[in-house]
Amino acid sequence: MLLEIKELTVEFTSMQDKIKALKNVSISINQGEIVGIVGESGSGKSVTALTILGLLEKNASIPAGSITYKGRNILTLDKKELQALRGKEIGMVFQEPMTALHPTMRIGDQLAEVIHRHRRISYREAYQQAVISLAEVQINDPELVARKYPFELSGGMRQRVVIALAMSAPPDLLIADEPTTALDVTIQHEILKLMQDLAAKRGTSIMLITHDLGVVAEVCQRVVVMYAGEVVETGTTEEVLHRPNHPYTKALIGALPDLAVPGQALSAIPGESPDLRNRPRGCVFASRCADSLPICVEEPPVLEQAYSGVHTHQVACWRREAE
Numbered sequence: 001m002l003l004e005i006k007e008l009t010v011e012f013t014s015m016q017d018k019i020k021a022l023k024n025v026s027i028s029i030n031q032g033e034i035v036g037i038v039g040e041s042g043s044g045k046s047v048t049a050l051t052i053l054g055l056l057e058k059n060a061s062i063p064a065g066s067i068t069y070k071g072r073n074i075l076t077l078d079k080k081e082l083q084a085l086r087g088k089e090i091g092m093v094f095q096e097p098m099t100a101l102h103p104t105m106r107i108g109d110q111l112a113e114v115i116h117r118h119r120r121i122s123y124r125e126a127y128q129q130a131v132i133s134l135a136e137v138q139i140n141d142p143e144l145v146a147r148k149y150p151f152e153l154s155g156g157m158r159q160r161v162v163i164a165l166a167m168s169a170p171p172d173l174l175i176a177d178e179p180t181t182a183l184d185v186t187i188q189h190e191i192l193k194l195m196q197d198l199a200a201k202r203g204t205s206i207m208l209i210t211h212d213l214g215v216v217a218e219v220c221q222r223v224v225v226m227y228a229g230e231v232v233e234t235g236t237t238e239e240v241l242h243r244p245n246h247p248y249t250k251a252l253i254g255a256l257p258d259l260a261v262p263g264q265a266l267s268a269i270p271g272e273s274p275d276l277r278n279r280p281r282g283c284v285f286a287s288r289c290a291d292s293l294p295i296c297v298e299e300p301p302v303l304e305q306a307y308s309g310v311h312t313h314q315v316a317c318w319r320r321e322a323e
């Protein structure tokens with residue numbers, strides 16, 4: 001196991017309010033695996049990523065849980081140790097590539113600087129390596145692009161550069177938070193394929209955060225469905241997409257015209273997600289669930305094996321189909 005998040009709870013304090021953004025979240029990622037994290041806006045996907053990276057804002061606290069990376073609990077590391085982990089061991093790619101790039105520095109120099117820092121080779125060698133890594137992310141004429149500034153590139157090209165940057169160490173884990181959301185559909189496909197190929201070649205694991213089940217179907221081996229800061233269902237992509245067990249997952253999938261097509265946003269399910277300042281006593285999804293039972297509003301269901309004999313597939317639902 002490369003990364004193991006165990007019963008993680010994250011809270012934010014703002015004004016007088018305490019927002020429980022994550023509750024009892026457990027997610028694991030094996031070496032070389034691509035795991036998709038899906039859920040609608042506000043379900044806690046980005047908070048999960050930021051917690052792993054040690055980048056939560058100052059108003060956050062972590063009252064419970066652990067995040068074990070290669071046997072070490074990341075939550076106990078100090079600032080310096082975390083910084084060393086980020087970028088080198090754990091790479092990151094976010095939705096907006098501009099935030100990861102230095103606006104007034106040439107692409108080749110940005111890459112060379114990072115490579116120089118991580119690999120203890122001369123700057124000249126690092127620059128040559130930078131050009132090679134641009135070619136690896138399928139940028140035509142990498143020498144020319146290396147001399148350009150970020151603003152001279154298209155969004156898709158910039159995201160390729162960010163992936164080259166994130167993969168340059170190279171990391172063992174890549175955390176990608178909606179890496180293709182801002183790009184048009186054809187470019188999305190190319191970038192996903194690129195990440196998948198690079199990961200396979202280097203044995204990198206990827207945590208791929210997306211609100212797009214088509215993206216999950218295309219590249220993920222496993223998927224974690226989050227709702228209101230909790231994991232409601234998890235399993236192999238096949239299990240979750242073809243045999244969904246949780247009413248929320250079913251609703252997400254049922255509303256998609258064609259699962260194999262990326263670029264379809266999660267559909268709107270009637271109702272609103274619960275107020276995270278005042279979480280419901282029972283199941284978080286009960287207020288929007290078409291199949292809820294009296295017990296659903298009384299007691300929270302725990303994440304349990306969905307079908308007997310299938311260990312990978314788990315669901316938190318009182319109507320869980322155990323057979």
Ligand SMILES: Nc1ncnc2c1ncn2[C@@H]1O[C@H](COP(=O)(O)OP(=O)(O)OP(=O)(O)O)[C@@H](O)[C@H]1O
Binds near residue numbers: 276
């Ligand atoms: N610094 C903060 N202070 C207070 N609340 C926060 C803070 N950061 C996140 N939250 C809250 O935590 C919850 C989860 O947010 P998060 O960004 O993880 O959602 P998400 O699943 O990534 O959504 P999206 O798909 O819109 O990116 C939200 O209700 C959000 O408002």
Ligand code: NI
Binds near residue numbers: 045
């Ligand atoms: Ni997010």
